[in-house]
Amino acid sequence: MQQSARRTLEFFFDFGSPYSYLAYLEAPRVAQRAGADIAWRPILLGGVFKATGNHSPAEIPAKGRWSKTDLARWARKYGAPFRHNPHFPINTLMLMRAAMGYQRQDEALFQRYVQAIFQAMWVDGRNLNDPAEIGAVLAQAGLDPRAALAMIDDPAVKDALKQATEAAVARGVFGVPSFIVGEELFWGNDRLHFVEEALTE
Template identity: 55%
Template sequence: MTDKTIDFYFDFGSPAAYLAATQLPHIAADTGATLAWKPMLLGGVFQATGNHSPADIKSKGPYMNADLKRFAKRYGVPFAHNPHFPINTLLLMRGATGVQMQHPERFASYADAVFQAIWVDGLNMNDPATVGGVLQAAGFDAAELVALASAQATKDQLKATTQEAVTRGVFGAPTMFVGDDMFWGQDRLDFVREALA
């Protein structure tokens, strides 16, 4: 019997994770699967696995940018390369973890707001004031979120999920699992759908 859960390991700093996030809820709905969002620190994964961002490779970065635009067009979703890339997502990923732990019903709103700010609006989410404004506009109390992100339980959970990802063989974002089958990259979503069929 097929496992009807999609484990979605992601980091807001990955444009490919943004594209995957625009499609996975539809795939889950179409197949009757549960989408389990797994916030992880991509920097931690890179450090543990010796991997690097494609943007670090001179000839690969421009290709990846063009490819991401092609996929955004195919999916019918907005996408713009962020001029402030790379984004330090530590606080954002802690925020995602904290919201998931304490206010799971608001997690989708949080994730949508952050992905939109980075990969559609091109905002500088390295700037705490910008982050505060984005989250305030999405209906969050920025001060409460900072407290939530700073809580030791939140930090521990994010570290644990990042380690869990590495243990399962994750080396980049996005990575999806259906049962034990791993799929890396937003260009592998057809295989995720097939695994759920």
């Protein structure tokens, strides 16, 4: 009997989204239960907002206050360490370019980088608006800050992130975290149960 092909969970994220951090912790569990693979899709949320007219919840005071409580609830549900970054909002352009650069270079380095930045952003409360602070985070993770800086300034990496963001918008992405299974789009950490259903259909 021929085994069915493994399905793929495309995961679109930006480090500036705390819900992306929570989904980053939970999506691998979902994929494992469903026997699926994850295709990591770093994109620039600012570019998505500009293209779609969407806005950050932080720009709406009532929603921003509610989100802090909601995030704490989800963190408790996942048993995840989490605290709101005191330096938020953080411009993630350099961070997302580096993510794209590492992904183009080496999957293991990419995964180490993603873990380090999410940890620094949403657990340790580091000021990732400061390039020196980013460099310190990378060095602590065993990554070369000079290599990361070179990737951030690489025109090919800049273009790759721009193209990835535009392609995501073209597929219907308007915020993060977003997930695509086949051609079906899901938005939000709280839609992962629907993602799991789609992966196992």
